[in-house]
Amino acid sequence: DAGVIQSPRHEVTEMGQEVTLRCKPISGHNSLFWYRQTMMRGLELLIYFNNNVPIDDSGMPEDRFSAKMPNASFSTLKIQPSEPRDSAVYFCASSPSAGYQNTEAFFGQGTRLTVV
Amino acid sequence: DQQVKQNSPSLSVQEGRISILNCDYTNSMFDYFLWYKKYPAEGPTFLISISSIKDKNEDGRFTVFLNKSAKHLSLHIVPSQPGDSAVYFCAASGSGTYKYIFGTGTRLKVLA
Numbered sequence: 001d002a003g004v005i006q007s008p009r010h011e012v013t014e015m016g017q018e019v020t021l022r023c024k025p026i027s028g029h030n031s032l033f034w035y036r037q038t039m040m041r042g043l044e045l046l047i048y049f050n051n052n053v054p055i056d057d058s059g060m061p062e063d064r065f066s067a068k069m070p071n072a073s074f075s076t077l078k079i080q081p082s083e084p085r086d087s088a089v090y091f092c093a094s095s096p097s098a099g100y101q102n103t104e105a106f107f108g109q110g111t112r113l114t115v116v
Numbered sequence: 117d118q119q120v121k122q123n124s125p126s127l128s129v130q131e132g133r134i135s136i137l138n139c140d141y142t143n144s145m146f147d148y149f150l151w152y153k154k155y156p157a158e159g160p161t162f163l164i165s166i167s168s169i170k171d172k173n174e175d176g177r178f179t180v181f182l183n184k185s186a187k188h189l190s191l192h193i194v195p196s197q198p199g200d201s202a203v204y205f206c207a208a209s210g211s212g213t214y215k216y217i218f219g220t221g222t223r224l225k226v227l228a
Binding site for chain 2: 044048106
């Protein structure tokens with residue numbers, strides 16, 4: 001298995017532009033997570049899905065952020081409009097139903113976003 | 117409100133010695149705890165975990181200890197190797213919840 005696949009690996013955009021980050025979870029995993037890594041907050045959970053349904057989006061910073069999971073093999077995180085303070089590394093992770101089994105989450109390699 | 121705390125941002129240890137990384141949590145509903153290792157430009161990778169029904173779990177050079185009454189866990193690496201130099205994240209999960217809450221990480225540097 002190729003693991004969790006994220007694209008792009010790097011994204012540089014201008015303030016005010018729309019940014020879309022993509023994630024393909026590991027086949028058969030029911031839970032998907034989006035995290036943001038910053039120096040101050042470490043790995044901050046933004047949103048997670050179970051069986052393609054958003055369960056908890058309380059970590060989404062504000063309305064400029066949205067996430068979708070149209071099917072079991074694809075998810076997007078969109079920022080519109082982007083701001084310089086959104087610059088961070090964004091990770092996607094998947095897990096086989098973490099809630100009912102004590103299992104770990106598997107992470108992608110991340111997308112480094114720079115908003116100038 | 118940081119539910120999982122790693123109060124030491126960095127740690128330096130001599131090769132061959134023991135590395136001890138600490139983690140505290142505030143939510144008594146957490147019952148599963150994990151440690152992840154992260155190298156630069158890579159995603160975090162799972163290292164070791166422990167369920168709340170145990171107080172110790174060992175895997176090779178890595179041992180995790182859990183003190184539920186103190187809401188504290190620690191990761192011991194013995195002996196430490198230069199390849200262990202990375203950022204270590206502690207994470208917690210609660211029964212019936214799907215999400216993992218991470219700490220801010222501790223950067224370990226093992227000196228040759």
